[in-house]
Amino acid sequence: MQLFPCPFCGPRDETEFHFGGDAGNVRPDGADLPIERWANYLYLRSNPKGAAREIWVHVTCGEFFVMERDTVTHEVLSSTALGGEHAA
Amino acid sequence: MTRRYSALSLFKEGLAGQTGWKQAWRSPEPKPSYDAIVIGGGGHGLATAYYLAKNHGIARVAVLEKGWIGGGNTGRNTTVVRSNYYYPESVELYGLAHRLYEGLSKDLNYNVMLSRRGMVNLCHSTVEMEMGARTVNAMQINGIDAELFSPEDVRRVAPIYNFSPDARFPVFGGIWQRRAGTARHDAVAWGYARAASRLGVDIIQNCEISDFIIEGGRCRGVRTTRGTIRAERIGMAVAGHSSVLAAKAGFRLPINSYALQACVSEPVKPILDTVVLSPGTGVYVSQSDKGEIVIGGGLDRIPSYAQRGNLPTLETVVAGLLEMFPIFGQLKLMRQWAGIVDVVPDSSPIIGESPLPNLFLNCGWGTGGFKAIPAGGTLLANLLATGRHNDISRPFDLDRFASGRLIDEAAGSGIAH
Numbered sequence A: 001m002q003l004f005p006c007p008f009c010g011p012r013d014e015t016e017f018h019f020g021g022d023a024g025n026v027r028p029d030g031a032d033l034p035i036e037r038w039a040n041y042l043y044l045r046s047n048p049k050g051a052a053r054e055i056w057v058h059v060t061c062g063e064f065f066v067m068e069r070d071t072v073t074h075e076v077l078s079s080t081a082l083g084g085e086h087a088a
Numbered sequence B: 001m002t003r004r005y006s007a008l009s010l011f012k013e014g015l016a017g018q019t020g021w022k023q024a025w026r027s028p029e030p031k032p033s034y035d036a037i038v039i040g041g042g043g044h045g046l047a048t049a050y051y052l053a054k055n056h057g058i059a060r061v062a063v064l065e066k067g068w069i070g071g072g073n074t075g076r077n078t079t080v081v082r083s084n085y086y087y088p089e090s091v092e093l094y095g096l097a098h099r100l101y102e103g104l105s106k107d108l109n110y111n112v113m114l115s116r117r118g119m120v121n122l123c124h125s126t127v128e129m130e131m132g133a134r135t136v137n138a139m140q141i142n143g144i145d146a147e148l149f150s151p152e153d154v155r156r157v158a159p160i161y162n163f164s165p166d167a168r169f170p171v172f173g174g175i176w177q178r179r180a181g182t183a184r185h186d187a188v189a190w191g192y193a194r195a196a197s198r199l200g201v202d203i204i205q206n207c208e209i210s211d212f213i214i215e216g217g218r219c220r221g222v223r224t225t226r227g228t229i230r231a232e233r234i235g236m237a238v239a240g241h242s243s244v245l246a247a248k249a250g251f252r253l254p255i256n257s258y259a260l261q262a263c264v265s266e267p268v269k270p271i272l273d274t275v276v277l278s279p280g281t282g283v284y285v286s287q288s289d290k291g292e293i294v295i296g297g298g299l300d301r302i303p304s305y306a307q308r309g310n311l312p313t314l315e316t317v318v319a320g321l322l323e324m325f326p327i328f329g330q331l332k333l334m335r336q337w338a339g340i341v342d343v344v345p346d347s348s349p350i351i352g353e354s355p356l357p358n359l360f361l362n363c364g365w366g367t368g369g370f371k372a373i374p375a376g377g378t379l380l381a382n383l384l385a386t387g388r389h390n391d392i393s394r395p396f397d398l399d400r401f402a403s404g405r406l407i408d409e410a411a412g413s414g415i416a417h
């Protein structure tokens, strides 16, 4: 059983967390966006093997945050709250 | 001297002390160029090479596999073969695969041990029963065999299920596909490899693709751990590693990679002669020909390339199994393992040209591509040979994500995701 660090609640059981997608996948803004831009935002994923920056939600407290982890070793490198600015 | 398998060759080899069997496929050195390259020596890659040679007469083909053939998901799955899908596009695809499976042992001269033992998807409430009736209707309208089972029917095919009045997942009925069943997964890989090799295909193992050769905006070959190999048509069928190779080719895919686990018990006497899936527990189970209980469940919850699986999901699967079959509480688990599967938002595969011209995709089969191997191979071979879709592969092109014509089988096919 792996513990994930919620920036608000501290280390908690992995089953309390839900994966939310690539960090930095910002919703496109503007009226006349090409359809591909929407498809990229909605569907395309980096899905890296190794170092990854991802959005997760701690379902228990409801907070979203950015977790850096290795998708092969599952080592967690950092876990930071989402600020007011975009998580890049 | 024995090349073709038959009752007679078995008999002769018996007399000769089994000394005459030949290697099932050749292991040649890679040539500098081919007419077509197939990346990935799983079922889909090997089948692609076989159908390129057989259906299109293109035999200057190399299958490049980084490890050993069938060492990916093809050798790690729970071997269920069925075609109980919902949408017409999927019916065409999985129906083609199922039909080819039924003639495969003969076609390949290799026994893939297809066993049409039937499969029941259980319904645990009146609502699930209504959805079950809808699925059965859809399948029948599409010409796929399906039956709506009553609780008594389920009891007939799976008498050891937990039918007690206080069962947590009571049986209201089920969706039955009689032609569904299992096949020997290694044999599918080996059978295609042998048949392709006999038609002249080079199967090259321990050959990892590290990069693509891109000239004039087109893919012209690959760089590998065994040198540079060129071709004007390149297909890739690397399952959970599709995003890794896509990144090298300069594009992204609508895929997340997850571990999917399975486990088997010690072998016991025959006790379950069908495949049983419970959407309530998310667990499905069958008994192998050796007697092991083969147990599968849902995806791991964490995107991962760690080919081992995590404990919480295994616990959920085993707990679910015991809700379904309390009698299995005495069994010892022998092995647990995982494969890395490529999960797509609409749970349907991606078949078509990639954003890099000359490079074609066969991926996104996720948790369910074993049953589809003969179709995936036929369709990728057709794309590589002609450069164009046929009617069956067209809906599965990558462009469906921009056009919004998704084929959402997550619920329709009853797969545990």
Ligand SMILES: Cc1cc2nc3c(=O)[nH]c(=O)nc-3n(C[C@H](O)[C@H](O)[C@H](O)COP(=O)(O)OP(=O)(O)OC[C@H]3O[C@@H](n4cnc5c(N)ncnc54)[C@H](O)[C@@H]3O)c2cc1C
Pocket: B039, B040, B041, B042, B043, B044, B045, B064, B065, B066, B067, B068, B069, B070, B071, B072, B073, B074, B075, B076, B077, B078, B079, B080, B081, B207, B208, B209, B210, B237, B238, B239, B240, B241, B245, B260, B261, B262, B296, B337, B338, B339, B340, B341, B362, B363, B365, B366, B367, B368, B369, B370, B371, B372
């Ligand atoms: C536990 C489990 C249970 C499953 N149960 C079922 C089931 O019951 N029924 C069903 O229909 N499906 C099932 N599946 C899904 C099914 O196994 C897969 O969809 C199918 O095997 C995919 O076949 P493939 O040939 O595309 O991929 P694979 O068999 O994974 O082959 C891909 C190959 O590509 C190679 N490769 C990767 N990267 C490179 C590179 N850079 N260079 C060269 N080679 C590379 C890999 O080594 C691998 O051998 C299950 C999967 C798992 C993991």
Ligand SMILES: [Zn+2]
Pocket: A006, A007, A008, A009, A010, A058, A060, A061, A062, A063
């Ligand atoms: Zn929290």
